Amino acid sequence: RLAKSKAADVTKLCSVAMNTYLTMLLETGILHADPHPGNLLRTPDGKLCILDWGLVTELDQELRVTYIEHIAHLVSRDYKEVPRDLTLLGFVPEGSEKSIEETEVVEVLADVYGKWAGGGGAAKVDVNQVYSAIMGISEK
Known part of the structure; x- marks a missing residue:
């Protein structure tokens, strides 16, 4: 392995x-x-x-393009587009972009993807910290 x-x-x-x-x-x-x-x-x-x-x-062709755009937005730190990406990818219901912005979902994703993109893979991500951040979001 x-x-x-x-x-x-x-x-x-x-x-x-x-x-x-x-x-x-x-x-x-x-x-x-x-x-x-x-x-x-x-x-x-x-x-x-x-x-x-x-x-x-x-993934169909349209979803492939959306997924690639989502990754590009995260890698280029264009976080304002992430709520729309999450809706287009089907992760959240349409019309919930404002809610995503208010609950810090983008910040949590940006932190995790930022650490992965920086090298070192999943070992650089503290799963407990991510879990705590997600739990904090779910309480809002």
């Missing part, structure tokens, strides 16, 4: 994984929704094997 691989392999295979996931999403519309080091295996010949296909979804 990638979680137990050498650092040099991890760097190379992460690049392969990123290209693979983007190709799957953009060309086929298939989204493997559980990518983590435990689901990525380095084969004996040095190739990448993606495991655990239990959490997969298919």
